[in-house]
Amino acid sequence: MELSVRNVTKDFGGKRAVDHVSFTLSCGVYGLLGPNGAGKTTLMKMLVDILTPSEGEVLLDGVNIRELGAAYRDKLGYMPQEIGVYKNFSAQKFLKYIAALKGITGRAADKKIDGLLDLVGLRDAGRKKLGGFSGGMLRRVGIAQTLLNDPKILILDEPTAGLDPQERIRFRNIISELSENRIVLLSTHIVSDMEFIAGEVIIMREGGILKTGAIDHLLRKMEGKVWSALVSHEEFHRMKGQYAIGNMVQKNGGVEIRVIGPQKPPLACEPVKPILEDVFSYYFGGDV
Amino acid sequence: MEESKLVKRAQKGDRDAMEALIGGYYPLVFAYFYKNTGRYHQSKDLTQEVFIKMISGLSGYRPRAAFKSWLFAIASNHLKNHYRSASRRPEPAELSEALQEVLPADSREISRAELRQDIRAALEKLPPEQREAVVLRFYHDFTPREIAEVTGVKEAAIKSRIRYGLDKLKKELEGYAE
Amino acid sequence: MRRKNDIISQGPSKEEQKIIAWLRKEPVPEVPQEEVQTVCRTAAAYYTRPQGAGDAGFWLAALSCLTGGTALLWILAAFLLGSCAALSALTGSLEAEPFALLIALSPVPMLSFAIRELQYRDSSLVQLEKTCKYSPDKIYFARLWIGMAFNMLFVALAGTAFPRSGPLLKLLFLAFTAMFLMGAAALAVMSFLESALPLSLMLAAWVPGAFWLLCQDGVLDLLMGVGTGILAAGAAAGLGLFAAAAVKTTKRLYA
Numbered sequence: 001m002e003l004s005v006r007n008v009t010k011d012f013g014g015k016r017a018v019d020h021v022s023f024t025l026s027c028g029v030y031g032l033l034g035p036n037g038a039g040k041t042t043l044m045k046m047l048v049d050i051l052t053p054s055e056g057e058v059l060l061d062g063v064n065i066r067e068l069g070a071a072y073r074d075k076l077g078y079m080p081q082e083i084g085v086y087k088n089f090s091a092q093k094f095l096k097y098i099a100a101l102k103g104i105t106g107r108a109a110d111k112k113i114d115g116l117l118d119l120v121g122l123r124d125a126g127r128k129k130l131g132g133f134s135g136g137m138l139r140r141v142g143i144a145q146t147l148l149n150d151p152k153i154l155i156l157d158e159p160t161a162g163l164d165p166q167e168r169i170r171f172r173n174i175i176s177e178l179s180e181n182r183i184v185l186l187s188t189h190i191v192s193d194m195e196f197i198a199g200e201v202i203i204m205r206e207g208g209i210l211k212t213g214a215i216d217h218l219l220r221k222m223e224g225k226v227w228s229a230l231v232s233h234e235e236f237h238r239m240k241g242q243y244a245i246g247n248m249v250q251k252n253g254g255v256e257i258r259v260i261g262p263q264k265p266p267l268a269c270e271p272v273k274p275i276l277e278d279v280f281s282y283y284f285g286g287d288v
Numbered sequence: 289m290e291e292s293k294l295v296k297r298a299q300k301g302d303r304d305a306m307e308a309l310i311g312g313y314y315p316l317v318f319a320y321f322y323k324n325t326g327r328y329h330q331s332k333d334l335t336q337e338v339f340i341k342m343i344s345g346l347s348g349y350r351p352r353a354a355f356k357s358w359l360f361a362i363a364s365n366h367l368k369n370h371y372r373s374a375s376r377r378p379e380p381a382e383l384s385e386a387l388q389e390v391l392p393a394d395s396r397e398i399s400r401a402e403l404r405q406d407i408r409a410a411l412e413k414l415p416p417e418q419r420e421a422v423v424l425r426f427y428h429d430f431t432p433r434e435i436a437e438v439t440g441v442k443e444a445a446i447k448s449r450i451r452y453g454l455d456k457l458k459k460e461l462e463g464y465a466e
Numbered sequence: 467m468r469r470k471n472d473i474i475s476q477g478p479s480k481e482e483q484k485i486i487a488w489l490r491k492e493p494v495p496e497v498p499q500e501e502v503q504t505v506c507r508t509a510a511a512y513y514t515r516p517q518g519a520g521d522a523g524f525w526l527a528a529l530s531c532l533t534g535g536t537a538l539l540w541i542l543a544a545f546l547l548g549s550c551a552a553l554s555a556l557t558g559s560l561e562a563e564p565f566a567l568l569i570a571l572s573p574v575p576m577l578s579f580a581i582r583e584l585q586y587r588d589s590s591l592v593q594l595e596k597t598c599k600y601s602p603d604k605i606y607f608a609r610l611w612i613g614m615a616f617n618m619l620f621v622a623l624a625g626t627a628f629p630r631s632g633p634l635l636k637l638l639f640l641a642f643t644a645m646f647l648m649g650a651a652a653l654a655v656m657s658f659l660e661s662a663l664p665l666s667l668m669l670a671a672w673v674p675g676a677f678w679l680l681c682q683d684g685v686l687d688l689l690m691g692v693g694t695g696i697l698a699a700g701a702a703a704g705l706g707l708f709a710a711a712a713v714k715t716t717k718r719l720y721a
Contacts, residue, residue, distance in 0.1 A: 006373075048597045057373075061508065062337035063344075071344035071512045074599045084591030100530035101598035101605060103515070103523060109530075149599065301513060307506035314502050319494045328495055335497075339509035347516030407488050426486045454478075457485050 001061060002026050003047070003153060003183050008056035010042050017042040019207035020056070029179045031198035031215075032187035035284055038204040040187040041081055044157050047185070048078045060153075074103070077151030081158045083142040087131035091122055091141050094130055095148065102149040109148075116144040119174060121167070135162035143171065147178075154178065156186040160193050172197050195276040203283060210283055215276060222274035222282065227259045229269035239265070246281040295355055299346050306346075310339050313356075316428065317363055323423040324367060324416070326408055334370060338363045353437070360430070360438045364420065371416055410460035417441075418453035425450050517604050527600050528608035545575050545620055565625075565637050566680035570673050572621045572641040573648035577669045579613040580652045584662040592720065603720035610653070610712045617645055632690040639697035640689055646704030648672060653711035657718040 003025045010018040018039040032040050045051040047058055049065050049072065058065045065072045085094055092113055099109040117123045120140040125133070130141065139162050146154060154175075160168045168190075175184060175197050188194055194201060195215060203211040211218070226246070231239065236255045239245065243265055246258035258272065259265045260282045297305035317338055321331035341362050349358050411419055417439075424430040424438065432450065436443040478486060517524050549571055595602035621641050625634060648668075655664050680686050689697075 045593075050593050050596050061340055062333055063340045067341060068344050068512065070517060070599050070601070071514045073597055074514045076597055078594065078597040080590060080594055082590040084588040084594060086588070086591070097531060098594070098598065100527045101595055101600050101602065103527060103599045105523075105526050105530045145594070298513075301515065303510050303513075306510040306513060307503075310506045310509055311502060314497070314505065315494075318497055322494050323492070332497060332501070336505045336508065339505060340512050343509045344512045344514065346513065347518075403488065404492060407492050411489075411492075422489070426489050427492075454482055454485065457489075458481060461485060461488075 001152060001183060002059075004059040004062075005043075005047070006056050006059065008043070008046055008053045008058065010039075010046060010051060011054045016207055018046070018053075021204075021207075021209055022056075023202060023209065023212060025183045025185060027179070027181055027183055028200065029175060029184040029186070029198045031194040031201040032185060032204065033189070033191065033194060033201050033280060034187075034204035034210075035189065037206075039207040040204055041157055042207075043204070044078075044155050044185070044187060048076060048155050049073070074149065075152040077146035077149065077154045079142045079146045079154075079156040079159055081161075083138050085130045085138065085141065087129065089130055090127045091117065091130060091133070091144075092126045094141065095145055098145045099148045104148060112148060113144075116147055119147075120144045121170065136164060136167055139163055140167065143174070152182055154182060154184040154186075156184070158188055159186055160188060160190055168193060191277045191280050192275075201276070201279075203280070205284070218279050219274050219276065222260070222278055224271060225260055225262060225282070226272050226274040226278045227264060227269040228256065228272045229259060229265070229267055230254050230256050231267060235267070244281050246278045291355060292351060295346075295349065295351075298343075299349070306343060310342075313359060314339075316356075317359070320360070320363055320423065320428065321367065323411070323427055324419055325370075326412055334363075334366060338366050341366065354434075357430075357434055357437050360424070360428075361440070364439050367416075367420065406461060410457050413460060414453050414456055418449045418456070421446055421449035422453040422457070514599065517600055524600060524604070525608065528605050528612060531605050531609060542575070542616075542620060545571060545624070549624060565632075565641075566677055566686055568621065568624055569637070569641045569644050569680055570677035572617070572645045573652075573672065574669065575617045575620055576613055576645060576649045577652050577665060577672075579617075580649075580656060581662045581665045581669070583609075584656060584665065587719075596720070601720075603716045606720065607712055607716045610716070614645075614649060614708065617649075618642060621645065632686075633694070636690055636692075636694055636697055639694070639701045642701045643697070643704045644676065646701065646708040650704070650707040650711040653708070653715040657711075657715040 005021055005023050008018060008021045009016065021039075021043060032043070034040050042051065046053050047065075049058075052066075060068060060072055060075075086097070089097065095113045095116065096109055099105070099113065104112060113126075114123070117126045120143055122137065122140055122144070125137065130138065133141065139159065143156075143159060146156065160171055163171060172193065175186070178184065179197075186194075186197070198215060200212065200214050201218065202209060230251060230253065232254045236245075236248070236257060239257070239259070244260040246260055248255050248257045258278060258281075259269065260274075260278050264271075291309075294305050294309055298309050314335065318331055318335045321334045322328065325331055325334070338359075342359055345362070349355065411422075414422065420439065421435055424435045425432070430438065432443050432446045435441075435446045439446065441449075515521050515523050549567065592602065622638060625638050625641065652665055652668065655668065
């Protein structure tokens, strides 16, 4: 199974949100990384056919998804950035509604819903009204509804936003289990989540693709370009404008920073193993 | 099993019936694409895509049109879309495995092999719509009226395409046809 | 000189026959059977049931999408309660035609249904709904018709129980016409304003207003004097308007 994006562009009035993007996804987990406004959500909306591209096309196994229609949506699980729910509904009732829209009714739906509520840790809250759910709980309902129809293609927009660390680990495990024989594309600006789940990343900036590749490969290319140093606050402020600074931690006596660049910076520092956040900092100058 | 029964069962979701329909029409649809494009791998891709379209649109088929015509209409449309998108981006070169002929020692065999290559070359020189009409008429034995239904073009225009296509082939293959 | 398209009318020349024979004989490479089987399996996985009047699964999904049985029960209860309360007031103090009450109340279930739908509507949920297998616009359209069908059933059942002064069929046609026209008006308001308040105001104005009008001397008698055929045609026209409004509203809400 292959999901291909061919030269996809989206204009809103005079503004170009997605600019001639092309890539192909086959089974596995892919991360879509980029700062706010990079075009990730717009791209994802075109992948799930909520938005029509101004140019280009999205193909599944060579056939335009618009032509496939219900046949495509039957294979699709989508989690939007903003989860819309019926606030008066309980989690169970809401999932039953979405299941019906996905063509799953009766006992089969009930069984599926029970299993999914268990999976996302909401079994006890299944009968409570969604209006009383926290942001993290709503996100978990969002994850559950995505999986109702056992989709072969999962498009998840900021799935871990608002989840606490334990919930994020649970989510990562769910995705890792599911990724066999499925195409999973998830967008996030929590880079560390990406590193644990995704095999490949697509980095977007200003509507276009900046870089794509296997995470391992991108990290290998960063080797020898990341240094750790303990600097004073004054030094840190001086360096901010000159180098890409990654993670920084306040310590006794200064600030521990990760400096990313092609050459060793002129201060006492030692090379460290690069992480995905460093890749992001390198391309976006620390604008994570 | 009678084709109409097979189609009905496939429309109801019978997986075996669907696979039987696809298996039965695969060689014809593949040949259609191969004759039009001359490319083996590309023809396989296009054939698979047509059958995906066929299955996903199966509920839209009504028995008043012949199933073969309906299927070939999908194929014809798909071929047009393929040409349109191919014109926007460069196609990778593909050497058809069938054309990678090792020239035989026998001189008669050599001239047959050369004839095959020249027929292929002559077909590729035709404009796509004439090539399609000629292939549907003389390889798939569609009548001009059926070709008109398949391509969505008027019957008179189809007859012209066949005529002009054949005339061009005659010119290209002058040395052989005498 | 051969005329254009002679190949069709008179058959090919000898030269052309040779070329046609070569075309037929041009070898087509064979695709291995395992690959063909793979294509069969891959393509067959794209089968999906049609979404239409003939698909039982679609109607089951539409019924399941109705906001539970509670909505219908709520609507039915409101209708019955309203009828009983008004009837007891009527028999107690007024000389009024009970069937006028039925005609005035007949759009209540449909309007209540529409109000409830709008209260639940959420634009971010609409986006999620659009990615599901069953098109939300088709499901919504089906729900409108299910709602209207229940409305007709309630009115017909209630009509047989209400005391009346004229033929049942004529009175039912009047009630149905009121239902269809108000239903169409409600959908028009929904599609332009997308707010429950105007619908509630419409309902609040219609029931007493229609009841008062129908209770005026001679109004109901005048309507009952119209032929059954004409009343039936009026109901059919109302149904047509409702159907058109349903199509337009669905398109607007799920554009």
